[in-house]
């Protein structure tokens with residue numbers, strides 16, 4: 001099985017670069033980046049027209065210049081727009097400019113975009129005739145502030161060109177560590193150098209980066225640089241997926257209770273419970289907070305429905321608190337049961353209103369690394385006594401802070417869900433899509449997480465597996481023609497089961513379901 005993909009922060013990429021520069025000239029590294037870009041573009045950029053390379057004031061522009069020169073020498077039609085004074089380029093980019101001029105690459109030097117927009121908007125020249133793609137070498141990991149002034153207009157004009165855009169290292173304007181962007185190049189695909197960056201996978205990263213490929217430029221990891229963040233891939237959790245021995249029985253796969261469903265919100269725990277069933281939980285109970293719980297679930301009579309007060313808490317291996325729970329007087333005692341001193345055996349998933357109650361708790365509840373919190377950004381903001389902007393500005397930091405504050409695994413949902421463990425481990429989930437942006441999909445995720453916890457997976461692996469399968473189920477449904485608009489949360493459970501089965505077959509060599 002492949003090892004999980006590490007994601008590196010900018011300071012780590014800089015440390016890898018710095019170690020390489022001890023061994024060889026920095027221009028040799030830039031040449032490798034340019035060559036990797038040229039090879040990649042030769043494969044992905046449409047032929048038959050001119051590739052327009054847009055080079056900025058730093059070494060990202062240098063990479064673009066090296067690639068343009070190589071492709072020009074190989075006979076491809078290219079043109080370079082340099083949006084910086086050549087005499088002010090840093091040394092390696094300046095060398096790349098010199099080499100491009102020697103090779104007679106068609107180039108234009110454009111006025112540098114001013115930091116503050118002037119009275120007249122910055123207008124780019126007409127695009128080259130028969131332009132087939134734009135290559136973005138404006139800004140890389142040297143982005144030190146939000147894009148502003150003329151650069152906003154430049155990026156807007158490039159984004160409006162009716163051709164694909166290919167970004168070098170990172171779409172210009174996107175923050176590599178966080179995935180935050182006010183204005184950025186909207187790329188069809190990105191080739192990132194040395195190592196993948198978290199900002200390509202979370203926040204707004206997915207929308208700007210397009211399809212991401214990585215070229216490590218052959219640079220080894222120096223001592224002292226270790227990946228702190230992983231892309232959530234099956235290699236992160238497959239070893240902990242529950243085995244399904246022949247001589248097993250329903251008790252082997254755990255007792256799960258989903259507590260919620262106050263008046264008018266009965267559907268939420270049912271969505272979670274149905275998904276838990278499809279992910280292999282042995283027995284799934286639903287405890288309703290409202291006065292008149294449904295007698296049974298017509299779609300899944302296998303589920304055991306009752307009043308929440310009738311749930312035998314001590315018999316449960318896992319409990320999901322929150323779907324449709326509300327914040328009323330019947331909800332609060334379930335949170336109080338988590339206080340230190342109250343014995344419990346079940347591992348807990350806290351979702352939705354259980355998280356809102358947690359945020360208001362006067363006594364800190366007793367959670368541990370086998371429990372999982374599944375907030376969306378607003379719930380996370382409440383849990384951290386902050387606001388959504390603060391959470392979304394640095395999703396990794398927010399998830400890490402949640403796990404540290406509450407002592408549990410946290411799952412910060414949204415595009416590029418971040419999973420954090422109290423010991424500092426971090427992962428970003430690459431599966432899933434905007435079809436999931438519909439009510440009830442969070443209930444399904446909570447149920448899936450509970451099912452894996454009930455089957456004995458540790459908190460960290462259960463959260464990773466549930467998040468990955470949930471997203472992969474949505475990806476499969478969209479690939480089959482359901483959505484993007486109109487995917488219903490209830491569609492996910494069977495698709496998740498199918499993905500899970502394939503994963504188990506792949507990993508363990510035999511059908512697990």
Ligand SMILES: NC(=O)C1=CN([C@@H]2O[C@H](COP(=O)(O)OP(=O)(O)OC[C@H]3O[C@@H](n4cnc5c(N)ncnc54)[C@H](O)[C@@H]3O)[C@@H](O)[C@H]2O)[C@@H](O)CC1
Nearest residue numbers: 026030033058059060139140141142143144145146147169
């Ligand atoms: N030999 C080398 O130095 C190598 C460089 N590489 C490339 O170099 C890039 C990093 O190069 P640099 O450190 O020069 O940085 P960049 O090329 O990303 O940008 C730095 C320049 O952009 C300006 N800038 C930053 N934020 C701005 C903003 N918001 N608006 C306007 N201007 C802004 C800075 O003042 C500086 O002039 C990497 O992303 C990668 O593409 C790699 O390919 C590896 C080799």
Ligand SMILES: Nc1ncnc2c1ncn2[C@@H]1O[C@H](COP(=O)(O)OP(=O)(O)O)[C@@H](O)[C@H]1O
Nearest residue numbers: 413414415432433434436437439440441442443
């Ligand atoms: N654009 C997106 N890309 C990937 N996943 C998404 C996207 N939008 C929503 N999701 C996922 O959908 C689920 C929504 O959960 P939540 O906001 O709690 O919804 P609800 O409470 O209505 O069930 C989460 O798992 C979230 O990560």
Ligand SMILES: [K+]
Nearest residue numbers: 136139170172
């Ligand atoms: K770029």
